[in-house]
Amino acid sequence: MKYRDFGKTGLKVSEVGFGGWAIGGNEHGNSYGPTDDKVSIDAIHKAIDLGCNFFDTADVYGWGHSEELLGKALKGKRDHLIIATKVGSDFYQGAGFQTFTPDYVRYAFEKSLQRLKTDYIDVYQLHNPSLRILNRPETYEVLQELKKEGKIRAWGVSIFDPIEGLTALKIGQPDSIQVAFNLFNIKPAEELFPKADDVGCAIIAREALANGFLTGKFEPGAKFESGDIRHNWPKDYLLARILATQKLKFMARKHRSMTQAALRFALHNEHIAVVLSGAKTPEQIEENLAASDSPAFSPEELQEIANLREKGFKK
Numbered sequence: 001m002k003y004r005d006f007g008k009t010g011l012k013v014s015e016v017g018f019g020g021w022a023i024g025g026n027e028h029g030n031s032y033g034p035t036d037d038k039v040s041i042d043a044i045h046k047a048i049d050l051g052c053n054f055f056d057t058a059d060v061y062g063w064g065h066s067e068e069l070l071g072k073a074l075k076g077k078r079d080h081l082i083i084a085t086k087v088g089s090d091f092y093q094g095a096g097f098q099t100f101t102p103d104y105v106r107y108a109f110e111k112s113l114q115r116l117k118t119d120y121i122d123v124y125q126l127h128n129p130s131l132r133i134l135n136r137p138e139t140y141e142v143l144q145e146l147k148k149e150g151k152i153r154a155w156g157v158s159i160f161d162p163i164e165g166l167t168a169l170k171i172g173q174p175d176s177i178q179v180a181f182n183l184f185n186i187k188p189a190e191e192l193f194p195k196a197d198d199v200g201c202a203i204i205a206r207e208a209l210a211n212g213f214l215t216g217k218f219e220p221g222a223k224f225e226s227g228d229i230r231h232n233w234p235k236d237y238l239l240a241r242i243l244a245t246q247k248l249k250f251m252a253r254k255h256r257s258m259t260q261a262a263l264r265f266a267l268h269n270e271h272i273a274v275v276l277s278g279a280k281t282p283e284q285i286e287e288n289l290a291a292s293d294s295p296a297f298s299p300e301e302l303q304e305i306a307n308l309r310e311k312g313f314k315k
Contacts, residue, residue, distance in 0.1 A: 001051030001292050006082075006273045008200030009154045009175050011122065013082055015267055016292050017054035018047045018285065019206065019276035023069055024062025032212065033228045035280050037069060044073035046282035050289045054082045054274050056178075056204065058127055058158075059112050060089035071117035084123035084176075084204070085112050086158055100126060100133055102142040109146065123176055124152040134164055140172035156204070162192040169195060178204035181272070183214060183248060183265050183305065184241075184313075193271035202273040208266040209259065209277065213241040216249055216258035244313035251301065256294040263291035265305070 006013045022032040023040040044055070055074070057066045067085060074081055087108045090097035113119060124143060126133075133139050134157065143155035156176030157168045165177045165188070177196055179188045185207075196203055209215055211230060220242055224230040230238065251261035266275040277288035297305075 001289060003053075004273050005202075006123075006154070007175055007196075007202030009202065011082060011154070013054040013202075013274045014052045014289075014292070015272075015274060016052065016263060016289050017056055017204075017274040017276045018044065018052050019278035020055060020057030020066040020070060021061050022278045022280045024057075024066035032230075032278065032280070033225060039281055040069050041073045043279050043282045043285045044070065047279075047285045047289065048074075048077060048081070050286065052285075052289055053080065054084065056084040056123075056206075056276050058086035058089070058125075059108055059115075060086070060091050060127065063091045064111070064115050067112055067115035071115050075117060078118055082122040083116060083118065084125060084156075085116070085121055086125040086127035087112070088127035088129060098128075098130075100129055100139060105142045106146075109151070120151055120153065122153045123156055124154075125156045125158045125176070125178060127158050128160060129157065129164075131161075131164055131167060134159075134167045135171060137171055140174070143172075154202075156202070158204075158206075162188045162190070165192045166195065169199065169201060173199070174201060176202040176204055176273070178206055178276075180207040181205040181266055181269070182208050182210045183262060183309075184210050184244065186309075189269055189271070193269065197271045203271055204274050204276060205266045205269075205272045206276045208263050208275050210241065210245075210262070212278075213245050214248070214258065214262035216245055216252065218242050218245070247308055247313050248305070250304065251297075253295075257287060259287055260291040260294040261297075263288060264294050264297065267291065268297060268302075 002015050003012045004015050025035045087105055088098055088100050090099040146152045154175035156174045158178035159165050168174050181188050220239055252258040279285035279288055
């Protein structure tokens with residue numbers, strides 16, 4: 001496992017991190033299918049054994065369950081590990097509520113501490129705030145206060161669109177920005193990544209496997225059971241993702257699986273501090289983390305990827 005600087009925070013993070021969305025389970029229909037808690041904890045322990053020190057989750061994943069599992073799994077190992085979690089989805093009221101008021105952030109923060117069985121959080125992130133929220137300087141004040149109080153070591157924002165990250169950089173000056181980045185979506189690299197790098201803001205890249213499609217394990221007609229977030233996605237979208245991935249299978253070769261190739265693509269960007277990889281089993285996380293030591297892309301492979309992107313991943 002290789003390690004990178006986490007912006008200007010002084011933290012050193014494994015370049016491949018553990019994404020905790022999937023282990024939250026599918027009870028509330030906002031995850032990636034059924035899970036087994038014992039297997040999930042085994043996966044976390046396997047990640048630690050293989051040198052992963054960055055664990056990202058959110059309070060809303062499994063409505064607290066992902067944090068609870070991390071709290072159990074990391075007991076006695078906390079001091080040398082980095083926990084990142086998120087706030088803003090007020091599932092205490094039910095699905096669909098978002099709140100970023102100072103009182104709510106502090107309330108949710110204390111709940112996260114309890115579930116994670118810790119007295120501090122390394123990286124505390126606003127979870128998918130709107131551009132309107134990000135444009136308000138007062139949005140960031142409670143995070144700055146928590147940092148001054150020693151309750152968090154760094155704070156950031158988890159966003160959808162690069163313009164949201166650019167706004168946060170201008171108004172709030174976060175320590176980190178989390179955004180989706182993968183073979184199908186390189187838009188954040190155009191402007192957001194360089195500007196974040198210029199001011200020492202760490203980039204956390206999520207969805208490097210494009211919701212699992214870039215593992216290459218799905219065939220046309222694949223179905224997802226109820227409770228899996230992909231269950232209700234348009235069939236045309238699912239098929240397009242699967243067919244596009246098939247065009248990219250040339251990336252897989254000796255000592256580099258398709259999954260590792262997808263992660264390696266994100267790792268190729270030097271502006272990124274850590275690439276998150278979701279996993280539900282020890283076997284999955286072992287394959288994911290091996291991407292750190294997998295062969296780099298050749299210039300010819302990178303050009304072929306660029307050519308396919310220009311054609312919309314169609315030949």
